Amino acid sequence: MNVTVVGAGYVGLVTAACLAELGQRVVCVDHDQARVVLLQAGGVPIYEPGLDELVQRNQQAGRLRFTTSMALGVEHAEVLFIAVGTPPQEDGSADLQHVLAVARQVGRLLTHDLVVVNKSTVPVGTGEAVQRVIDEALRVRGCQGLACAVVSNPEFLKEGAAIEDFMRPDRIVIGVPPGPAGARARECLSQLYAPFNRHHERTVWMDVPSAELTKYAANAMLATRISFMNEMALLADRVGADIDAVRRGIGADQRIGHSFLYAGTGYGGSCFPKDTRALMHTAAAHGSPMRVVSAVEAVNRMQKRHLVGMVTQLMGEDLSGRRLAVWGLSFKPNTNDMREAPSRVVIQALLARGATVLAHDPVAGSEARRVLTEDMAAQPGLLQRLHLEESPEAVLLDADALLVLTEWKCFHSPDFARLRDLMREPLILDGRNLYDPALLQALGIAYLGIGRRNALGVARLALTAPMQAAAKALRAA
């Protein structure tokens, strides 16, 4: 089948490469010329495991082409995917300008029947709006006889596991419009997605508004689980329970399940924060406020500052002269994506209190430098106390504490004895609950996790004793 994907970002590029891998002839259009030039030369603009090989293999086989030309993209397509960004606006609503710009171009350029598939995350009603824009442009050109159905096919892939998620989806949600054009679109997508449905039917068919809302509902549900566990972790700290034991205890209930129950430094990324806010905006606009999602969002905002609170409890509000080490900058492992990463909040807050911050990330270093420079453009002095280092050990030298913000595999089992020797005061604030508190205690390393029971004792100690005494007491406890 001839497929065009508009947008060569995380979703578009993965969709284009995976469909080409499945044997489709794919043209991928992006209006960012530098991005297209890089892709044409065999480069890949984002870090996503396995994507380079997939893109290169299919490009070489002639099944995947990149262009800035929408004319070429529309001419080529039997099916055209929209996979452009829908970033948040000031009021939290999704900015649909890119989606609607693509719709206008399709309407202006189309000369044959087409199925338009919207993969971008968009509020309910956008499918209809895209259809209106295309129909109007066709009418102006006197081409209203062309059949062009707009289908909703939200994407559920996770960054860092995008290819696996696309190639082995739990489900494929497709919303089709009513009428013969919708029926033809359904037939076309059944054919396109047939390889995923071979062993059992994974496609969940529905109407367009339900498919659009399904995407937001899925992200809001996952975000709810995370904020619920983060709030439960705060309580665990207070009452002397271990959130990791609680997680295992509730996850074993099949009705609950184990995934997305990890307490941490709060959720980040380009989706949960943006999509929960957009959902709240849609709900408010329809007079149906989302109280649960609003609490989920508020808990997450506080959670991103939780480790900063631990540091100031231990070391006081003024962190001048403190050297703080950070492991992990991207919002999750296996990506260099820094959008809404908790590290941005934590690092800026530590610098603002006078600390020197030494940070390491195995992949996101240069992207982190770019976004942190932007974040602190108004306070360039702060940046002078931020050092991004190439190795995890380099940040530990003479550090007063190590903050673990992203659970990259390389941080899972470090050489603790070496870490203890390098640091001024061996203290780990583990924002991802990677380590065993008992093991670290045995090694003489003070340890605080998120909801890991020992936080209570240290927090109390820190109120009355200087940090060093608190750390010593914790090690001896």
Ligand SMILES: NC(=O)c1ccc[n+]([C@@H]2O[C@H](COP(=O)([O-])OP(=O)(O)OC[C@H]3O[C@@H](n4cnc5c(N)ncnc54)[C@H](O)[C@@H]3O)[C@@H](O)[C@H]2O)c1
């Ligand atoms: N990133 C994810 O993990 C993920 C997962 C599921 C859904 N989504 C949703 O998918 C959509 C795309 O997200 P993304 O992360 O891939 O975005 P992205 O910012 O990585 O990529 C979007 C791309 O679209 C291009 N673009 C924008 N307007 C264009 C136009 N008019 N013509 C051609 N190209 C254009 C941009 O240059 C950019 O390369 C969003 O709605 C997002 O919410 C994202």
Ligand SMILES: O=c1ccn([C@@H]2O[C@H](COP(=O)(O)OP(=O)(O)O[C@H]3O[C@H](CO)[C@@H](O)[C@H](O)[C@H]3O)[C@@H](O)[C@H]2O)c(=O)[nH]1
């Ligand atoms: O138990 C957990 C699971 C995740 N997170 C955090 O939640 C955020 C999002 O993680 P994840 O969902 O793995 O990554 P995304 O790439 O943002 O994927 C989400 O957002 C995408 C865009 O909408 C959807 O397609 C995916 O289904 C959805 O999982 C990250 O900061 C994680 O650290 C936790 O704190 N605890």
